[in-house]
Every structure is written in C-alpha cells, then in structure tokens.
Amino acid sequence: MLDFEIKSILGEKYKNGFFEKASSLSNILHKEGILVFNSFISPVGLIKIQKEAAILKPNSFKSSSEYNVYVSDYDDNFPPESPRNRIMSTTKKCIPNDLIPKGSILQKLYDSSYLKNFFCELLSKDNLYPYEDSLSSININYYDKGDALGWHFDNSDFTITLLVKNCIKGGIYEFFNDIRYKDGKEDYAFVERILNNEVYGTKVDSFEGDLMIFKGNKSIHQVTAVEEGERILVTFNYNEKMGVSLSEKSRKTFFGRI
Numbered sequence: 001m002l003d004f005e006i007k008s009i010l011g012e013k014y015k016n017g018f019f020e021k022a023s024s025l026s027n028i029l030h031k032e033g034i035l036v037f038n039s040f041i042s043p044v045g046l047i048k049i050q051k052e053a054a055i056l057k058p059n060s061f062k063s064s065s066e067y068n069v070y071v072s073d074y075d076d077n078f079p080p081e082s083p084r085n086r087i088m089s090t091t092k093k094c095i096p097n098d099l100i101p102k103g104s105i106l107q108k109l110y111d112s113s114y115l116k117n118f119f120c121e122l123l124s125k126d127n128l129y130p131y132e133d134s135l136s137s138i139n140i141n142y143y144d145k146g147d148a149l150g151w152h153f154d155n156s157d158f159t160i161t162l163l164v165k166n167c168i169k170g171g172i173y174e175f176f177n178d179i180r181y182k183d184g185k186e187d188y189a190f191v192e193r194i195l196n197n198e199v200y201g202t203k204v205d206s207f208e209g210d211l212m213i214f215k216g217n218k219s220i221h222q223v224t225a226v227e228e229g230e231r232i233l234v235t236f237n238y239n240e241k242m243g244v245s246l247s248e249k250s251r252k253t254f255f256g257r258i
C-alpha cells in the first residue's frame with residue numbers, strides 16, 4: 001500500500017489504483033521511449049519539495065563538463081569534429097544525496113517500495129537498488145540562466161526525473177526516440193545531422209510536478225540553455241544490481257568529491 005505521507009503529496013490521479021496499470025504503460029514506454037506522468041506531485045507537495053531544494057541550493061556544486069555524445073573516450077579512428085568525437089558540454093549545479101535530509105519527501109519517494117515495484121514492472125526489471133556510494137542515488141540539479149545539458153546518450157538504459165521547478169524561458173527537453181543504431185551499428189550519419197541542426201527532435205512540454213521516465217541510452221537527448229528563470233530537476237537513480245557505485249570520475253565531475 002502507498003504510505004500515507006507519500007499519498008498526501010501525490011497528484012489526484014495517482015492516489016488510487018493508478019500504479020496497477022504498469023503493464024499497459026510499459027508497452028507505451030517501450031514504443032515511445034518516454035513516459036510523462038503529468039502532475040505526479042500535487043501543488044501542495046510541490047511547494048514542500050521546492051522549499052527543500054531552495055534551502056539546499058547554496059551548498060550545491062557547480063560543474064562544467066565536456067564529453068562526446070557517447071560519453072566515452074576519444075576514438076582515434078575518427079577525426080575530432082566527427083559526431084563520434086565532437087565535444088558537447090553541460091553546466092549545472094548539483095546537490096548529491098548525502099546532503100538531502102533523511103526525512104525529506106524526495107528520500108521517501110525514492111525509498112518507497114510501492115513506487116519502486118511500479119518502476120520495476122514498467123521497466124521489466126526484477127529489482128532496483130540504490131547506489132552503493134552515498135552521493136549518487138538522488139540528485140537535485142539546478143540550471144540557472146545559461147546552464148544547459150548538451151546532446152548525449154545515457155549510459156543507463158532508463159532515467160527517472162521529477163521536474164521540481166520550471167524556468168520561464170529555455171530549458172527545453174528535446175530527444176530523438178530510438179535512433180542510435182542502424183543495421184546493428186552506431187548511426188553516426190544521423191547523429192551528425194542532429195549536431196549540425198539539420199533535423200529537429202521531439203520537444204517535451206514539461207510542467208512542474210511532472211515525473212518522466214525515458215530510455216536514454218538509445219534516444220539521444222539534450223536540454224536547451226535556460227534563458228530566463230531557474231530550472232530544478234531531480235533525478236532518481238537506481239541500479240539493476242546491488243553494490244554499484246557511480247564512477248569516481250563522474251562523482252568528482254558532478255559533486256566535486258567522491
């Protein structure tokens with residue numbers, strides 16, 4: 001059963017029976033590469049989470065990272081400007097999990113076995129586990145004016161996010177569903193067209209309180225630069241295996257420590 005406190009901050013539609021529909025939603029996720037649960041958090045719940053996030057922000061770590069869209073090492077078989085090696089960048093601020101109070105709503109949402117079972121069923125996973133390290137399971141990401149997330153494929157095959165605060169202008173999530181491989185090989189030609197702005201992806205209209213699940217390792221995605229206001233996005237990060245830590249390199253980059 002849904003814990004009373006979690007129920008009290010969920011949007012109307014999610015309070016009764018909704019989570020039993022995982023199997024039909026799973027098909028949509030598989031086909032579309034994305035599921036958006038509009039107003040997953042109620043307006044009252046949202047205010048609480050926004051307050052928590054605002055209090056924590058002064059302690060966030062500001063990072064700038066550069067990578068290629070495959071988030072992997074430089075490949076000498078390709079020139080630097082090729083889609084394989086071209087440099088993308090991300091700037092943001094981040095609060096790692098160990099700075100989020102144990103009693104916070106975000107922590108309760110993350111730990112809820114009811115929600116976790118729902119995610120497992122949606123994603124056809126036997127189980128989902130938190131990160132072994134104390135930093136990586138829940139992250140609060142802050143994007144201020146000029147901050148952006150460059151084009152990339154994720155390493156993990158799914159990502160779960162909660163939009164806590166939306167900016168006024170910019171900060172738009174854009175993706176191309178399931179375009180990564182052609183005839184079983186990386187489709188560099190198509191990625192090149194994306195990076196050259198010759199084709200445009202699906203832009204998602206996101207609203208505060210929306211929970212989003214997407215298949216980021218086959219769907220290239222970006223978030224355009226924030227032009228006005230502040231965007232706060234929480235990521236709930238789970239692993240399929242117990243005892244996995246985020247790499248030291250990634251922890252150093254996004255949290256400034258390991």
Ligand SMILES: [Fe+2]
Pocket residue numbers: 152153154159216221
């Ligand atoms: Fe991503």
